[in-house]
Amino acid sequence: xxxxxxxxxxxxxxxxxxxxxxxxxxxxxxxxxxxxxxxxxxxxxxxxxxxxxxxxxxxxxxxxxxxxxxxxxxxxxxxxxxxxxxxxxxxxxxxxxxxxxxxxxxxxxxxxxxxxxxxxxxxxxxxxxxxxxxxxxxxxxxxxxxxxxxxxxxxxxxxxxxxxxxxxxxxxxxxxxxxxxxxxxxxxxxxxxxxxxxxxxxxxxxxxxxxxxxxxxxxx
Amino acid sequence: xxxxxxxxxxxxxxxxxxxxxxxxxxxxxxxxxxxxxxxxxxxxxxxxxxxxxxxxxxxxxxxxxxxxxxxxxxxxxxxxxxxxxxxxxxxxxxxxxxxxxxxxxxxxxxxxxxxxxxxxxxxxxxxxxxxxxxxxxxxxxxxxxxxxxxxxxxxxxxxxxxxxxxxxxxxxxxxxxxxxxxxxxxxxxxxxxxxxxxxxxxxxxxxxxxxxxxxxxxxx
DNA sequence: TTAAGACGTGAATAGAAATTCACAAGACGA
DNA sequence: TCGTCTTGTGAATTTCTATTCACGTCTTAA
Numbered sequence: 063x064x065x066x067x068x069x070x071x072x073x074x075x076x077x078x079x080x081x082x083x084x085x086x087x088x089x090x091x092x093x094x095x096x097x098x099x100x101x102x103x104x105x106x107x108x109x110x111x112x113x114x115x116x117x118x119x120x121x122x123x124x125x126x127x128x129x130x131x132x133x134x135x136x137x138x139x140x141x142x143x144x145x146x147x148x149x150x151x152x153x154x155x156x157x158x159x160x161x162x163x164x165x166x167x168x169x170x171x172x173x174x175x176x177x178x179x180x181x182x183x184x185x186x187x188x189x190x191x192x193x194x195x196x197x198x199x200x201x202x203x204x205x206x207x208x209x210x211x212x213x214x215x216x217x218x219x220x221x222x223x224x225x226x227x228x229x230x231x232x233x234x235x236x237x238x239x240x241x242x243x244x245x246x247x248x249x250x251x252x253x254x255x256x257x258x259x260x261x262x263x264x265x266x267x268x269x270x271x272x273x274x275x276x277x278x279x280x281x282x
Numbered sequence: 283x284x285x286x287x288x289x290x291x292x293x294x295x296x297x298x299x300x301x302x303x304x305x306x307x308x309x310x311x312x313x314x315x316x317x318x319x320x321x322x323x324x325x326x327x328x329x330x331x332x333x334x335x336x337x338x339x340x341x342x343x344x345x346x347x348x349x350x351x352x353x354x355x356x357x358x359x360x361x362x363x364x365x366x367x368x369x370x371x372x373x374x375x376x377x378x379x380x381x382x383x384x385x386x387x388x389x390x391x392x393x394x395x396x397x398x399x400x401x402x403x404x405x406x407x408x409x410x411x412x413x414x415x416x417x418x419x420x421x422x423x424x425x426x427x428x429x430x431x432x433x434x435x436x437x438x439x440x441x442x443x444x445x446x447x448x449x450x451x452x453x454x455x456x457x458x459x460x461x462x463x464x465x466x467x468x469x470x471x472x473x474x475x476x477x478x479x480x481x482x483x484x485x486x487x488x489x490x491x492x493x494x495x496x497x498x499x500x501x502x
Numbered sequence: 503t504t505a506a507g508a509c510g511t512g513a514a515t516a517g518a519a520a521t522t523c524a525c526a527a528g529a530c531g532a
Numbered sequence: 533t534c535g536t537c538t539t540g541t542g543a544a545t546t547t548c549t550a551t552t553c554a555c556g557t558c559t560t561a562a
Contacts (some may be wrong), residue, residue, distance in 0.1 A: 064558085066558080085396075089309040089310045090394070094549065097512095102511090103510060104512070104550085105510055105512065105551090105552080106510055108552075114551090117393045128520085145470045156393050169392075172450075173307055173389060173393040173456075174307045174310070174390060177395075177455055180456045181459055184460060184463060188464075189463060195359065204335070206461070212479070215440075215466070217479070219451075219461065220480065223444055224443055231439075234393075235394070236391070239408075240404045240412075241439065243404060243409060244416070244438060244442070246433050260434060260440065263437060263487050266522055267483050267487035269486065286529085286539070286540085312520080313519075314520085323541045323542055324521080325521090326541075332519080333519090333521075472537085
């Protein structure tokens with residue numbers, strides 16, 4: 063039986079690829095398995111994509127598109143840094159629930175399997191959020207809402223680190239295990255609490271009104 | 283020429299394995315290449331180790347041992363949370379400089395290539411630090427040095443997330459790229475600044491004396 | 503209705519790498 | 533010095549999978 067591939071089928075194939083890449087990583091994922099999972103033959107994959115690598119890139123692009131949509135729906139309004147953070151965390155938690163394999167694939171792509179692709183991918187994936195977060199934080203600083211001596215780039219970097227690890231901890235085996243070592247529960251059982259505590263942490267980290275700066279270097 | 287393997291040679295072989303695993307990940311690393319890199323024949327690898335997986339585990343064990351040594355030398359004293367953090371950051375930055383391939387291998391091990399190993403490894407690797415950090419933070423909380431409503435487990439988790447990303451950002455290609463997107467420089471060019479800013483971030487996050495808790499949930 | 507062209511199929515090919523094993527080289531006791 | 537045991541060697545085997553290609557099926561235009 064031979065069916066011309068529809069637009070939806072093509073999306074399905076990408077989704078199958080994302081799932082497999084997320085489960086096994088670029089190196090260990092078999093094109094034959096992807097085809098089987100998508101219910102097509104291997105050959106057709108090579109009609110649409112040059113090779114495994116470009117298929118992988120297409121999967122990543124699709125995934126980026128969906129994440130960007132989620133994010134841009136989330137951060138439109140004029141909001142305070144923390145309101146923004148709260149919405150972001152919520153959105154990412156939802157994204158983890160709905161597209162865990164996307165996050166897993168994203169994690170795989172940071173590993174050495176995709177070494178040659180790193181430079182381009184990092185730029186494409188992180189570029190948007192980096193500018194976004196740095197901008198938000200810089201604005202907050204200029205408005206005097208966070209400490210004046212904070213470096214916006216690095217603070218944005220720390221902020222994104224926390225969000226990224228949040229996602230990995232929800233979706234990736236190793237990090238799920240690690241989470242449960244810290245918290246004795248699976249992340250999906252305490253989504254609200256995680257969100258609340260992360261907000262507290264960020265709230266403290268970002269808030270400026272301290273009377274007493276802790277004395278780090280007073281020795282024993 | 284045939285030389286009986288010495289204790290040092292065995293360590294060298296593990297070090298070669300760590301380097302290869304760090305560069306290519308578990309799946310893409312070839313036992314033949316490891317042997318060549320270590321200057322021995324493949325066969326002998328299989329005399330000492332059951333298969334690739336157990337060799338990988340031996341490499342990880344060696345790496346854990348060295349990290350544990352670094353950490354236990356670092357956190358012995360009775361110190362404040364932030365002093366402790368500062369020492370930790372310094373120690374980890376040094377560790378990154380001296381053993382980048384260990385960090386790379388650690389990162390590879392969190393990816394799906396080592397899926398079956400995840401549970402055991404996570405426990406072994408994270409168990410110690412998790413208890414350590416949670417303990418330090420819990421103590422600080424009981425002494426009233428950080429906000430009372432903080433969950434020690436989650437705060438320790440966030441703390442470790444930041445430290446872990448710091449290491450990846452120094453040693454792993456993708457994360458190095460990502461770092462430079464945020465900060466427009468390579469991490470080794472601004473080690474001191476990173477340390478200082480991360481301390482500020484943590485200092486703020488952990489410090490308790492705030493008059494005004496930011497109003498997160500007041501709506502628009 | 504039909505024939506050319508377009509597209510999907512999946513068995514076959516080729517290459518890479520894990521693992522094995524028959525053999526060789528040193529160690530050691532007599 | 534000799535024979536045996538231990539241990540390292542690396543070519544050969546096996547397995548896995550990316551990629552190809554000769555073929556069959558559908559579409560479509562006349």
